[in-house]
Amino acid sequence: xxxxxxxxxxxxxxSVIREILKVTERPGVISLAGGLPSPRTFPIAEFxxxxxxxxxxxGSAALQYAASEGYRPLREFVAERLxxxxxxxxxxxxTGSQQGLDLVAxxxxxxxxxxxxxxxxxxGALQAFSPFGARVAGVRSDDEGxxxxxxxxxxxxxxxxxxxxxxxxxxxxxxxxxxxxxxRARLVEVAAEIGLPLVEDNPYGELWFDNPPPAPLAARNPDxxxxxxxxxxxxxxxLRLGFVVAPGDVFPKxxxxxxxxxxxxxxxxxxxxxxxxRGGFLDHHVPTIRTLxxxxxxxMLAALERExxxxxxxxxxxxxxxxxxxxxxxxxxxxxxxPLAVEAxxxxxxxGPFFATDPDPRAMRLSxxxxxxxxxxxxxxxxxxxVGARRA
Amino acid sequence: xxxxxxxxxxxxxxSVIREILKVTERPGVISLAGGLPSPRTFPIAEFxxxxxxxxxxxGSAALQYAASEGYRPLREFVAERLxxxxxxxxxxxxTGSQQGLDLVAxxxxxxxxxxxxxxxxxxGALQAFSPFGARVAGVRSDDEGxxxxxxxxxxxxxxxxxxxxxxxxxxxxxxxxxxxxxxRARLVEVAAEIGLPLVEDNPYGELWFDNPPPAPLAARNPDxxxxxxxxxxxxxxxLRLGFVVAPGDVFPKxxxxxxxxxxxxxxxxxxxxxxxxRGGFLDHHVPTIRTLxxxxxxxMLAALERExxxxxxxxxxxxxxxxxxxxxxxxxxxxxxxPLAVEAxxxxxxxGPFFATDPDPRAMRLSxxxxxxxxxxxxxxxxxxxVGARRA
Numbered sequence: 177x178x179x180x181x182x183x184x185x186x187x188x189x190x191s192v193i194r195e196i197l198k199v200t201e202r203p204g205v206i207s208l209a210g211g212l213p214s215p216r217t218f219p220i221a222e223f224x225x226x227x228x229x230x231x232x233x234x235g236s237a238a239l240q241y242a243a244s245e246g247y248r249p250l251r252e253f254v255a256e257r258l259x260x261x262x263x264x265x266x267x268x269x270x271t272g273s274q275q276g277l278d279l280v281a282x283x284x285x286x287x288x289x290x291x292x293x294x295x296x297x298x299x300g301a302l303q304a305f306s307p308f309g310a311r312v313a314g315v316r317s318d319d320e321g322x323x324x325x326x327x328x329x330x331x332x333x334x335x336x337x338x339x340x341x342x343x344x345x346x347x348x349x350x351x352x353x354x355x356x357x358x359x360r361a362r363l364v365e366v367a368a369e370i371g372l373p374l375v376e377d378n379p380y381g382e383l384w385f386d387n388p389p390p391a392p393l394a395a396r397n398p399d400x401x402x403x404x405x406x407x408x409x410x411x412x413x414x415l416r417l418g419f420v421v422a423p424g425d426v427f428p429k430x431x432x433x434x435x436x437x438x439x440x441x442x443x444x445x446x447x448x449x450x451x452x453x454r455g456g457f458l459d460h461h462v463p464t465i466r467t468l469x470x471x472x473x474x475x476m477l478a479a480l481e482r483e484x485x486x487x488x489x490x491x492x493x494x495x496x497x498x499x500x501x502x503x504x505x506x507x508x509x510x511x512x513x514x515p516l517a518v519e520a521x522x523x524x525x526x527x528g529p530f531f532a533t534d535p536d537p538r539a540m541r542l543s544x545x546x547x548x549x550x551x552x553x554x555x556x557x558x559x560x561x562x563v564g565a566r567r568a
Numbered sequence: 569x570x571x572x573x574x575x576x577x578x579x580x581x582x583s584v585i586r587e588i589l590k591v592t593e594r595p596g597v598i599s600l601a602g603g604l605p606s607p608r609t610f611p612i613a614e615f616x617x618x619x620x621x622x623x624x625x626x627g628s629a630a631l632q633y634a635a636s637e638g639y640r641p642l643r644e645f646v647a648e649r650l651x652x653x654x655x656x657x658x659x660x661x662x663t664g665s666q667q668g669l670d671l672v673a674x675x676x677x678x679x680x681x682x683x684x685x686x687x688x689x690x691x692g693a694l695q696a697f698s699p700f701g702a703r704v705a706g707v708r709s710d711d712e713g714x715x716x717x718x719x720x721x722x723x724x725x726x727x728x729x730x731x732x733x734x735x736x737x738x739x740x741x742x743x744x745x746x747x748x749x750x751x752r753a754r755l756v757e758v759a760a761e762i763g764l765p766l767v768e769d770n771p772y773g774e775l776w777f778d779n780p781p782p783a784p785l786a787a788r789n790p791d792x793x794x795x796x797x798x799x800x801x802x803x804x805x806x807l808r809l810g811f812v813v814a815p816g817d818v819f820p821k822x823x824x825x826x827x828x829x830x831x832x833x834x835x836x837x838x839x840x841x842x843x844x845x846r847g848g849f850l851d852h853h854v855p856t857i858r859t860l861x862x863x864x865x866x867x868m869l870a871a872l873e874r875e876x877x878x879x880x881x882x883x884x885x886x887x888x889x890x891x892x893x894x895x896x897x898x899x900x901x902x903x904x905x906x907p908l909a910v911e912a913x914x915x916x917x918x919x920g921p922f923f924a925t926d927p928d929p930r931a932m933r934l935s936x937x938x939x940x941x942x943x944x945x946x947x948x949x950x951x952x953x954x955v956g957a958r959r960a
Binding site: 179180181220236237238242244272274284285303400408423 | 572582604616620623629631633676681817820828830
């Protein structure tokens with residue numbers, strides 16, 4: 177029997193991160209690789225209470241087929257919590273924000289369509305866009321995020337005009353960097369001038385350490401920005417709930433794509449999350465995540481300073497989120513380093529796969545939220561040893 | 569701001585059923601339209617207990633990111649329960665079996681690919697295949713399902729060769745019909761002869777009323793059949809859990825497509841379902857669904873005989889599942905009848921949308937599981953009145 181695969185199946189590839197995570201499951205390896213929220217932040221007791229309440233009060237509806245748009249009270253909660261005027265009718269609940277990326281590509285990307293991304297960008301977005309035939313082009317970026325004045329040249333002309341720019345302006349995965357107020361304002365201005373739609377992904381925005389980040393891009397031009405959000409980092413990823421806020425022109429098609437993709441996101445999960453958050457739970461829960469993650473970041477920064485200080489290794493100081501971006505000394509390749517590091521008991525994600533083009537072989541992503549403080553010390557020390565050995 | 573939609577967005581359309589269901593939400597309308605399992609069959613207490621157990625025993629893992637393949641014990645349960653030898657490594661847990669259809673199309677359908685379906689077929693499959701550019705062709709079928717000997721002619725040649733035949737052989741949605749043993753054997757034989765892969769969808773197979781259905785197609789040729797299953801009809805649809813059993817050639821690509829689509833199905837839900845089913849719960853639960861649905865079917869058959877007997881209206885006697893297929897007298901169009909029926913307090917789904925080509929305007933789908941016995945009596949009587957008035 178011959179199964180003929182679609183051409184787009186060639187654009188589907190095993191995630192590099194996923195393959196790395198498999199290796200790191202071996203005992204004795206401390207992983208700074210995965211983007212896993214600390215399980216210490218999961219409100220297990222609240223979920224248990226919410227689950228019991230939902231099933232007792234509303235079990236039949238929670239377990240039945242439901243509207244593709246999502247559970248109306250949760251859509252209203254999302255709309256009210258966002259810092260600009262959002263019509264709940266424009267909120268689509270998705271099966272994690274990864275599904276939002278898949279639906280966006282399904283609805284906006286033709287075979288060969290140009291799509292702009294930051295340099296580097298979120299790997300999961302590249303994986304979602306690629307099977308729909310996106311030709312992804314990186315926009316020039318520096319340590320503070322993308323350079324808005326390079327956008328017009330990157331956007332292309334006529335039939336080759338980019339369908340959208342995908343941007344993760346706040347505590348980006350993989351770099352942890354944040355786009356500041358001036359660049360945000362300029363980005364939205366340039367995008368409006370050249371008529372370029374923006375797709376803003378904001379799973380980490382609430383995880384700030386010192387000051388809240390500037391307003392989202394969507395708040396500045398709701399008709400020109402499609403906004404993706406998630407409950408994965410403020411509650412728990414295992415319920416797979418995210419959302420899209422889409423302009424009126426795009427919402428109906430996203431909704432139809434959602435219906436074809438999985439009919440609707442689990443109604444039980446939507447009600448559970450709504451039950452947990454409806455009384456203001458996030459207002460005191462999210463600050464506890466911020467405090468924990470800031471302490472973890474500081475711990476990793478101290479370890480890096482202790483182990484790598486004065487050498488040729490550099491890293492940034494993220495103002496929020498879960499990741500830090502490290503650059504190895506000249507001549508040391510992160511991908512080549514990885515097996516040696518795993519051998520020494522530490523895993524990370526090489527930076528290369530996050531680049532649409534021209535990967536930086538010296539870059540790596542480190543998560544500072546999954547491993548505990550002692551593990552971070554051990555892992556960073558091991559990493560320093562293998563880097564030192566590699567240079568010697 | 570101009571959002572340019574992908575060409576495939578034109579292939580996305582609001583579901584006819586969905587639009588009908590909106591109308592039927594008005595008070596006083598009894599719906600025989602939706603394919604909603606009876607909420608009386610939802611094991612709410614068991615889910616409540618399972619949820620508490622999972623969160624207490626395994627909360628951190630249940631709420632964390634997880635493997636795209638699914639929760640290993642649930643994959644093993646699925647493999648063991650299926651009536652042929654299935655390697656758990658070939659089981660992919662999906663976010664409802666609708667996602668299975670979306671992933672299958674993503675991986676197997678190119679723009680313009682010929683895909684074969686029954687006449688009529690499941691509307692959700694047409695919706696899943698269409699945005700990926702499938703050119704869907706109906707295979708000749710009668711009251712007992714598709715005619716295997718017409719398959720070779722329908723399969724096409726060379727570049728136009730069909731990528732697969734999508735078939736729902738057991739208590740089909742929309743007709744409730746079942747493909748018998750001889751046709752199954754012949755279908756698998758013909759498909760193997762001409763090298764045509766089969767995609768078998770089996771959400772209703774456990775809901776038999778008198779005798780178990782013949783073995784699935786996949787049991788007869790596991791390498792030539794991709795099998796879709798669901799927990800929606802034996803437990804509850806609101807958890808959105810289904811599965812795909814895929815041959816070795818296709819599994820890795822489906823898995824990568826799954827990862828790009830939503831990373832993984834909710835781990836919490838997977839553990840909850842596993843906790844409910846692992847002790848043999850389905851062995852005594854599913855028979856109670858069968859008993860209930862058989863009684864509901866019989867009640868609807870009696871009402872139809874009473875109200876329509878001796879007229880020009882005909883219907884089948886499904887041996888399982890949730891649906892019955894009714895054919896109106898000559899000259900009465902189901903789509904035109906619908907607004908009059910809703911006015912009279914009853915809703916159904918016109919048969920037309922279920923046909924890839926050449927719709928039967930006189931056909932309609934009736935669900936016998938959602939409305940209770942008294943409602944069925946009232947609804948069928950109302951339907952008979954509007955049909956009678958239409959003919960007069």
